[in-house]
Amino acid sequence: MGGNAFHSLHGRAFPRMPPPVYASLKTRLLPRIQDLYENVTVPFEAPEKADYGDLDFLVFGPKLPTENGEPHVPHDQVKAALGAEHCVVMDGPRTSNYAVPVPKGEWASLGLPEEEARCRREAVVEGRDEIDGELFYQVDVHVCADLGEWKNFAFFHAYGDLGMILGLIARNNGYLLSPKGFKIYDAPNPSFQLSNDFDDIMSFWGLSMDAWRAGFPSKSAIFDWVAQTRFFDPNNFKTRGEGFTKVKPERRMYAEFVEYAQSRADPTLALSPTETLARVMQRRGEALDHFGLTGTFNTLARERDERARLKVYFSGGRVRDWASMGEHWKGVKLIMDEVRAECGGDSGVLELLDLQGVDGLRLKVLQARDRLGLLPVDKLPSASDILSESMSRLRVTGDDE
Structure with a gap:
């Protein structure tokens, strides 16, 4: 059934529409939406359909300029054009729902008086006399982002x-x-x-x-x-x-x-x-x-493979271990930048890996570390060494005095 979007109204207020009712509603409302949008369509309905829960419009391109260039006509204008009493609206390229009242006797004019009477009886809700027997059509207006989306939605939802x-x-x-x-x-x-x-x-x-x-x-x-x-x-x-x-x-x-x-x-x-x-x-x-995209697809696949290989063989963690940098991550970055510069970028690093293997890349990392004057962790002076050297300097200074 239609009416699923309107939580303030009970579902029985939105009866499923027999084909003559649906066709009449579509004929009546289509020109009104066409007055508001440049491109309007209702997706082709499924054949042999016994009834309909709602009426769907796909639209694109407001006929008049909108505030801030919004892709949709102001919702109050759409509501007025449809003659809706209730609505659930969404800004941007999305779907808004409108509850359009069913005039009493409308189904009877289409040869379905008993169906309308039955639907109105079923719509009665105890304690809600103000809406007892009131019926609505659910009309959905889906605003598309561009003409391509409008065409695609029209195809896919047909x-x-x-x-x-x-x-x-x-x-x-x-x-x-x-x-x-x-x-x-x-x-x-x-x-x-x-x-x-x-x-x-x-x-x-x-x-x-x-x-x-x-x-x-x-x-x-x-x-x-x-x-x-x-x-x-x-x-x-x-x-x-x-x-x-x-x-x-x-x-x-x-x-x-x-x-x-x-x-x-x-x-x-x-x-x-x-x-x-x-x-x-x-x-x-x-x-x-068929679509002429073999080269593009293969290029993307190759680039993904290269990024994966670099992540495995030339990662920060691996370079840190090779160069014995401990937690000196700034030094690790300096080494990696130096290797890239010498090899001509990541592609050059991969080429080196292909030609000389992991051992060749490791040697390149160690050479870069030494050129930069960075010391491995095991060559750095310990805290006790620094303290001992400071005390020696103090004694030498005292002797001089």
Whole structure:
């Protein structure tokens, strides 16, 4: 049900909307939001949907200048345009919720008088006569940060759970798919961005965006469209494990697709863990080649490897031990800076490590220490030595007098 955002109103005040009611509300409110924003859309609804909990608008670009360049129209203007009585608003590129009252008799005008009467009876709350029988529509307005985000949200939230289904298939192939675009899943490293253009992404997947734009008559038609991608393999289809997101039970369309996939699986064709890993790496290479990012990805991987090697072989702790610096960390830093300067930076240190090994790097550290005139801990005078030397000087001075 809608109304989950309005804790001051009971949930029964937000009835689920039959399709005619939803279509009428959408037709009535869409022009009002279009008067406020340059870009407005309602994501394509899932086919065969029996009812709706709320109406969602995706918006970007206020038509008039806003205070401090805010990306959203002032909330009171949106509230007035929708004719809302209550609202839960969020500044910035986020979602605000509006409770729009249902005029008495509106459902009756759409041929649903009994449904409206039933909903109003169910909305009665003892001791709250002032709102007994009052009904609301929940209207959500999600403000996007830029045009790209607006387009991506419109794609990912279209046709019910379709975006989540595509995300599940992506994860089965070592990818991530979300409103932020298409990425390589590369844990424990950060995920690697491939593209945020869903036309290009779906082209890589082998799925027709013309078919997507034309619409789907049924959920089974959506499932069949998804199954056309080479990335859909029912024989090796997982829904849980590392990198998979837990999905709420009420996501019925998502659950039905899982059943659709499982019904087509042949257990005898399941891949071994080694074969699965090999296929994920193959998929990674295909994506990097398609989006022209192989060089960039390899460069980042090499830089991570270099940082890891330096952390192991040229760390402050290791240099301190080699040079016997004790707790003289300033001296350790001076030595490391000296070695880097002589080698030509961290890349030169790694090259020295490759050519001469750990012993060669250790020798370079000791030579730097000696050039800087730093003494190892075992060569520093002890406190008793300093005291003895001071007493000797005092005696010599006394004899002179």
